[in-house]
Amino acid sequence: MADNEFLGNVGGRTLSKPPTPGDIFFDKSFRFLTRAFTWATIFLLAFIVYKIGGKALPAFPDLGIKFLFTSVWNSSENVYGILPQIWGTIYSSFLALILGGFFGITIAIFITQDFLPYKVEFALKNIIELLAAIPSVVYGLWGIYVLVPLIRPLANFLHEYLGWIPFFSTRLSGLGLLPAVLVLSIMILPTVAAISQDAFKAIPHKTKEAAFGMGTTRWEAILRVMLPTASGGIFGALVLGFGRALGETMALAMLVGSMSTLTLSFFAPADTIAALLANTFPEANVGLETGALMYAACVLLLITLIVNIAGAVIVTKATPGGDRR
Amino acid sequence: MEALKEVDANEAYENDLPADVALDCRAHQIFYSDFLAVRDSHVPIKRNQITGFIGPSGCGKSTVLKSINRMNDLIRGFRFVGDVHFHGINIYDKNIDPVSVRRNIGMVFQQPNPFSMSIFDNVAFGLRLNRYKGNMHEKVEKALRSAALWKEVKDKLKNNGLSLSGGQQQRLCIARAIATEPRVLLMDEPCSALDPIATRQIEELMVELKKQFTVAIVTHNMQQAVRVADQTAFFAVDISKGGRTGYLVEMGPTKEVFENPQEELTKEYLHGEFS
Amino acid sequence: MSQTGLQLPQLERQPMEPRALKSIILSAITIACAITACIPLFSVLILLIYRGGKRLTLELFYTLPPGAFDAHGVGGFGNAILGTAFMVGIAGLISIPFGILAAVYLAELDPHSKISETARFCAKTMTGLPSIIAGVFAYAVVVLVMGHYSSWAGGIALSLLMIPTVMLTAEEAIKMVPNPMREAAYGMGCTPAQSLVKVILPVAMPGIITGVVLAVARAAGETAPLLFTALFSESWLSPNNPTASLAVLIYNWSSSPYENLIELAWAASLILVVLVFVLNIISRSMGGKTKL
Secondary structure, rough: OOOOOHHHOOOOOOOOOOOOHHHHHHHHHHHHHHHHHHHHHHHHHHHHHHHHHHHHHHHHHOHHHHHHHHHOOOOOOOEEOOOEEEHHHHHHHHHHHHHHHHHHHHHHHHHOOOOOOOHHHHHHOOOOHHHHOHHHHHHHHHHHHHHHHHHHHHHHHHHHHHHHOHHOOOOOOOOHHHHHHHHHHHHHHHHHHHHHHHHHHHHHHHHHHHHOOOOOOOHHHHHHHHHHHHHHHHHHHHHHHHHOOOOEHHHHHHHHHHHOOOOOOOOOOOOOOHHHHHHHHHHOOOHHHHHHHHHHHHHHHHHHHHHHHHHHHHHHHHOOOOOOO | OOOHHHHHOOOOOOOHOOOEEEEEEEEEEEEOEEEEEEEEEEEEEOOOEEEEEEOOOOHHHHHHHHHOOOOOHHHOOEEEEEEEEEEEEEEOOOOOOHHHHHHHEEEOOOOOOOOOOEEEHHHHHHHHOOOOOOOHHHHHHHHHHHHHOOOHHOOOOOEEEEOOOHHHHHHHHHHHHHHHOOEEEEEEEOOOOOOOOHHHHHHHHHHHHHHOEEEEEOOOOOHHHHOOOOOEEEEEOOOOOOOOOEEEEEEEHHHEEEEOOOOOHHHHHHHHHHO | OOOOOOOOOOOOOOOHHHHHHHHHHHHHHHHHHHHHHHHHHHHHHHHHHHHHOOOHHHHHOOOOOOOOEEEEOOOOOHHHHHHHHHHHHHHHHHHHHHHHHHHHHHHOOOOOOOHHHHHHHHHHHHHHHOOOHHHHHHHHHHHHHHHOOOOHHHHHHHHHHHHHHHHHHHHHHHHHOOOOHHHHHHHOOOEEEEHHHHHHHHHHHHHHHHHHHHHHHHHHHHHHHOOOOOOOOOOOOOOOOOOOOHHHHHHHHHOOOOHHHHHHHHHHHHHHHHHHHHHHHHHHHHOOOOOO
């Protein structure tokens, strides 16, 4: 019969031997393990969703859909709602996206479009990446003791003279939306910058040559050719940056003021879902309040999953090979 | 019952094989996904001779060579229709382990690809893999001598294999492949990345090696085939059916193929190449 | 030579011409943006050195925090440093084998199958998972089951954040291994596992370590996953009980009424940032010297 043993025993001298049973066992178990952990990745995400959803479920009959439209969080009366937190999460992330996105894209242009000598470019890139390396809790501390005192006079000046504009309708008494948004935008800037850089780098060199060949100035080339060509990837970068802002916890928990209020004002205290979880969870009453928090976590998980999946899909489609975070 | 039939088939086949054929490759069809890369190529490889595969680029000569030790299994969508008979067994049989096949049929690649480890470890790699129990040093030295590299590296066996020059790296790869004394050695354009001097050294080495080994070599260089090969297989591309399918045009002793080709196509090709 | 109707084009630079002016203004805005973006980093670093450096003594590393009735007393946060190291260690023990083994499958063994595509997609989605969700998950799975807060729950929460980073960077690193290396290994008659362990993984190792170190750096600074899994503690590490960590310490003490504790929070931040930066530098230098 023709089988593996045969190859080892035929005549003629050779040192080749078929793999030993040990080799084959090692190969099989190694491959089994890698496959098992690949499956485990899928199960892990599913399990996270299942587990958090499962813990939220008991609270659902009591809280219902109106949980999402109620503005009160009162543990002594057992009334819970996260409308202000949903609003605060989206509003703060949106403001941070405008600011961080603008800076992020500008820096991506600055780094990729040959403005800088190689060494400066390298340094700038590293500085931006280190910006992302600082733990958010440190940004929180810096926000409380450096940023807030710094911007308070300016904020109160704006309120004094332009208070009729809804955005400036309150004073900045300490913690509030603005410092939180500023720190949040610093934190998403590196994400937006890195993915936009990939989008710019994915543009073939000949496209750029074609633009310059037509006699454009550098900025005309950037604005009319490079930016539109990279727009898909940049849009993906913004969506992923938004996703990151939605889920960011510590900087907001420390800076946003944690007040269940619906506000447009930049200077008023507000709250986000993540901050609510961070501040309330450790002291929550077992029972309905914990259930309500799980419900809130579930809402946050769903929002971020949707935004992140959308971002990943956009980036993957727009920049082949450039789908890093 | 089925096992019995198989034995019969193999034995019958074994009996058909001329005694001097070490390995018989019958590639009816080779696919990459839906693409038919090679058809109707029957290449017997003779023992202790060098068989050269020649032909224009894209004619499937490398594909056939890499099918012989099942390297192509690594490529997604690869499918081999036919059989490769080797010591009475078909290496494309379902119960054949490609790993065992590769241990018996060594291969040297187009680009020198030593591992990022010491010269000694590179050569000993295969020995350790095959759990060789004897004197490791002796075997490594023997392989390096056979590959005509011993004199150059004997004082720096601890250096990284990648620190050698291109020609030395390729000879190191040859030493690595022959250290385990495989039955057949396949070489896929082993000189294409090398300069003329290194090429000459490798060619001389091949002629030495055939005393011990059975060698099959793909080359894009006609003169090289003339210089080293005992047998020559000429492949061509068939574009008649829309695709680019390679096939074997003719095969025979090198002298005959070059001096008195039977096929018009071979004549044209060799003429174009030599005029 | 009487081509009076033909005008020679202007080829000299015209700095005041609208399009040139526009270029200059846009470039100026860009430079301003880049400089502004660098300010926070330097501001954070300077303040860390200024405010944290004041309290930086060797004592910090081996003493316990000042007690509740002695908030002005001297003390340190040796327990928090130990706790961070211990929990990141647990997270590493879980996530490094998990991530690398899955990455091997994704990059090498079956890159294009349905399950690989799905797993890769899940890992990418998990990189965007809010860190607080990892905390909520570990709370539900570990704290509620064990009945108390512990370093194990903290480590598991952190591992959730490390797994996708380790996995995706390891996958990239393995994919970068040049194909001739792979062919050489298989050509010698290695089984898939042998070619991975003996050839491919050693070549990919610098890239894999880069990813691992980056993941460790990120985990060391994470606060949200630990808030209600490991909680905080003022005593030395005892794995089955609430465990202190640098990150939670900074959070807890940042809003403290005692100047002494705030100063300690700054010192802890300095240590944490130095640790994170050192890890980042290590990972960068590893990434630079990929073999081959």
